[in-house]
Amino acid sequence: MFAPLQNDSFLRACLRQATDHTPIWLMRQAGRYLPEYCATRAKAGSFMGLATNTDFATEVTLQPLERYPLDAAILFSDILTVPDAMGLGLSFAQGEGPKFAKHVRDEAAVSDLAVPDMNKLRYVFDAVTSIRKALNGRVPLIGFSGSPWTLACYMVEGSGSDDYRQVKSLMYSRPDLMHRILAINADAVALYLNTQIEAGAQAVMIFDSWGGVLADGMFQQFSLAYTKRVLSQLKRSQDGTVIPRLVFTKGGGLWLPDMASLDCEVLGVDWTVNLSIARAQVGGSVGGPGKALQGNLDPNALFAPADAIAAEARRVLDAFGQPHTDANTTGPTQIFNLGHGISQYTPPDHVAVLVETVHQHSRKLRNA
Amino acid sequence: MFAPLQNDSFLRACLRQATDHTPIWLMRQAGRYLPEYCATRAKAGSFMGLATNTDFATEVTLQPLERYPLDAAILFSDILTVPDAMGLGLSFAQGEGPKFAKHVRDEAAVSDLAVPDMNKLRYVFDAVTSIRKALNGRVPLIGFSGSPWTLACYMVEGSGSDDYRQVKSLMYSRPDLMHRILAINADAVALYLNTQIEAGAQAVMIFDSWGGVLADGMFQQFSLAYTKRVLSQLKRSQDGTVIPRLVFTKGGGLWLPDMASLDCEVLGVDWTVNLSIARAQVGGSVGGPGKALQGNLDPNALFAPADAIAAEARRVLDAFGQPHTDANTTGPTQIFNLGHGISQYTPPDHVAVLVETVHQHSRKLRNA
Secondary structure, eight states: OOOOOSOOHHHHHHTTBOOSSOOBOOTTOSSTTSHHHHHHHHHHOSHHHHHTOHHHHHHHHHHHHHHSOOSOEEOOOOTTHHHIIIIIOEEEOTTSOEEESSOOOSHHHHHTOOOOOGGGGHHHHHHHHHHHHHHTTSSOEEEEEEOHHHHHHHHHHSBOOSSOHHHHHHHHHOHHHHHHHHHHHHHHHHHHHHHHHHHTOSEEEEEETTGGGSOTTHIIIIIIHHHHHHHHHSOSEETTEEOOEEEEETTOGGGHHHHTTSSOSEEEOOTTSOHHHHIIIIIOOTTSOOOEEEEEEOGGGGGSOHHHHHHHHHHHHHHHOOOOOOTTSBOOOEEEEESSOOOTTOOHHHHHHHHHHHHHHHHHHHTO | OOOOOSOOHHHHHHTTBOOSSOOBOOTTOSSTTSHHHHHHHHHHOSHHHHHTOHHHHHHHHHHHHHHSOOSOEEOOOOTTHHHIIIIIOEEEOTTSOEEESSOOOSHHHHHTOOOOOGGGGHHHHHHHHHHHHHHTTSSOEEEEEEOHHHHHHHHHHSBOOSSOHHHHHHHHHOHHHHHHHHHHHHHHHHHHHHHHHHHTOSEEEEEETTGGGSOTTHIIIIIIHHHHHHHHHSOSEETTEEOOEEEEETTOGGGHHHHTTSSOSEEEOOTTSOHHHHIIIIIOOTTSOOOEEEEEEOGGGGGSOHHHHHHHHHHHHHHHOOOOOOTTSBOOOEEEEESSOOOTTOOHHHHHHHHHHHHHHHHHHHTO
């Protein structure tokens, strides 16, 4: 059904297999920093108009690949599609963040929640298949979802939040209701990701964007436990090919030792994490088990001049250190990324410097 | 000049000396959650009207002590007084955060910066002396300042920020300018805190509220190094009494091992930190060197019902574990606090539950 893969460096690195360079992709790589993205978005009329139209979603997903030799594509969509399909009514007002028409703060609202009919998310799966076809085997396609906790933050708050007062009030006051929301979210996310895999996603990533706002102890109970519940339900392979699973908790660096036991292949880390320490904690050894690590340049480094960007990119690669190079076994690997989504203000030519530096320097590291 | 201290539990815990209970105070304890604070603020007309008037600042500093048996008072002021005294023009628009009339983003603006004349901050030192007198020895008074990096964030951004794009752009593009700003800030903060100590502050705290937004490596160079520069210049004692120095980096849990070498007595940590791990990392042993730890309840836990608040408070105390109880030597100690400033929406009677639980349970822990 789909063309054979030409560049499998991302998938190999996910599985801790040796590659000749460190693969790179960027969170939110199809986004407002690209003028061609803004042009397509203008045609679509709105963010959701863009995300729900298969042709537009395909077009913008491929745009960054036309500019840069990135090693993976990621589905263009939003992390809040699942609660929208649950009937909460997602909208994006001009110049503002996401907003839900309903929020979930009491027993009655929780009782109304259920794993949504995947037909309501058909536009996502159609986009996955369309993008996979359009990629024509150039690079693998990553599918994704928000984590159960991150979705719950938006569902309870009704929008983004500075202090997470509503969701944490519910968590501390009615942990039973919070657990019910999270269990439904986990089952919905698992079904959502499995359907993306069936539609053509070659890896899936769980974005726990707000896990890092939780207190130690609460993170393990209210975020990590439900990420585990998602992972336990995910398909391990499709058409005979392994589907790597990536988990990224923004602000979760302190809990890497807890995440070592997750049944996933890759852990994403933000820029506060020292990659050398993270590798020692969860990266494993050659021939032994471990996680691939994904990250972790500060997106703001891309506002510096070219030579400073290159220096920062090398610093991130050097912090991880030499990836293993033994083709006969698995070992520590890195996937280069930012520690968060790329800023809309990033000059596009700065991204070219980053991608080239990562490819060049990571080849050099392997021959050092 | 000042009355003798009746409750020295906070100062003793700072110095890792045994106390019969775990002392507690709350960041932003004099604040909008208290109706009496709002009444005084209304009289003052504005936030800066409140902070710059000695009588008002004294009144609001003492308000939480009238309600709760807290073990320390903290000067009512703002972290941005120093850049204001540098001539940047601080203002607080109704319902918005702080704003500076000028920002510092280029060589010319940096060249204009200098350690300000402390006479411009006379209102702060007058407030310190007035509060110390009004406390009449009930509990010790903590003075404070923003850290050099945190002040620089506001000076470059001109206001609060979601992404720290301006300050990080400057840091990555012109590290030389950033270092010049930070050196001036460090010397200004040191002078500011020393003058607070001379005016009557019995401990001083450096709030590195935005240290946690930096990448690993950058934090050490652009925040920690300048906190060190402040600490190296601080007075160690006043009138024969040791002045403990506290450093709190919000979001800095990953860097506790780096902070172990700071020349200060106390490290504050936010709620993402596991106090048991932090104690093992920096708390030291009985008779050996180490840091006292301050923290770390999530302020949002105060929205829960009384029994849940009490349970969370006990959980935080239990995470630290039994403080040492040997009156003849120093050892691991905790100062109870929130992991961030108290929310303006907190019900005041919930704070009473917290303070009582901490006092009761920490006494029980010592006799376990």
